[in-house]
Amino acid sequence: MRPHFSNDTSRSAYRARYLAALLIAAVLGLLVPALALAHAVVFPKTSAPGAHERYVLRVPNEKLVPTTRVEIHFPADARVTAFEDVPGWQLEVLTDSAKRIVGAVWTGSLPPQRFIEFPFVATNPKTGDRLVWPAYQTYADGQRVEWTGEEGSKTPASSTALAATATVGGATRWVAWTALALALVSLGLAVRRQPAA
Numbered sequence: 516m517r518p519h520f521s522n523d524t525s526r527s528a529y530r531a532r533y534l535a536a537l538l539i540a541a542v543l544g545l546l547v548p549a550l551a552l553a554h555a556v557v558f559p560k561t562s563a564p565g566a567h568e569r570y571v572l573r574v575p576n577e578k579l580v581p582t583t584r585v586e587i588h589f590p591a592d593a594r595v596t597a598f599e600d601v602p603g604w605q606l607e608v609l610t611d612s613a614k615r616i617v618g619a620v621w622t623g624s625l626p627p628q629r630f631i632e633f634p635f636v637a638t639n640p641k642t643g644d645r646l647v648w649p650a651y652q653t654y655a656d657g658q659r660v661e662w663t664g665e666e667g668s669k670t671p672a673s674s675t676a677l678a679a680t681a682t683v684g685g686a687t688r689w690v691a692w693t694a695l696a697l698a699l700v701s702l703g704l705a706v707r708r709q710p711a712a
Contacts, residue, residue: 554662554671554673555572555585555650555652555673556573557570557571557573557648557673557674557675558570558571560674560675561678562639562646562676563678564640564678564679565639567636567638567639568636568638569634569635570634570635570636571632571633571634571635572587572632572633572634572648572650573631574631574633574650576626576628576630578627578654578656578658579627580627580655581626581655582631582652582654582655583623583624583653584621584622585631585633585650585651585652586618586619586650586653587648587649587650587651588609588618588648588650589616589617589618589619589648590646590647592640592642592646593640594615594616594637594638595616595619595635595636595637596636596638598634598635599634599635601621601623601631601634603624604622604631605621605622606621607620607621607622619633619635624655639677640677644677645674645675646674646675647672647673647674648673649661649662649663649672650663651663
């Protein structure tokens with residue numbers, strides 16, 4: 516049933532509320548896709564060549580049994596130097612014959628419908644345009660998911676773009692949040708201006 520409007524003012528208020536709701540839905544659509552995918556992802560998604568970066572491997576539990584082991588292999592051009600302790604998880608650092616850190620394994624227990632973050636520090640290479648972070652997630656039932664596929668696949672490897680304008684990703688997020696805030700303010704004003712019945 517179509518809404519009944521007593522005058523042009525109430526029609527304008529309804530139109531303003533409708534447009535604000537559409538704007539909110541569009542902004543949320545931009546903000547949430549990465550969460551909906553729920554893959555093992557290394558953040559930030561953009562960094563600068565040669566930068567000393569704090570990275571975080573975020574791993575969700577997508578099954579009904581606990582995740583018990585998480586492994587990551589580091590890009591050959593990135594130099595990992597330190598790890599942050601994660602309560603309840605044991606860390607094993609993987610090195611090559613030259614004692615260079617090439618990967619890490621965390622063992623613990625991550626219940627269903629939870630996620631965990633494993634922070635580490637690395638120095639980016641000065642050349643190249645992308646770092647790829649293959650990861651492996653093992654569940655209590657023995658299933659091992661390999662997050663090593665191409666972008667767009669069911670189990671993609673996470674990657675970080677290397678660009679001189681590394682702040683672009685952060686700026687994009689702030690623009691989206693600002694748009695959402697403006698949409699909420701517009702919605703509030705539209706509802707407030709609606710005349711009483």
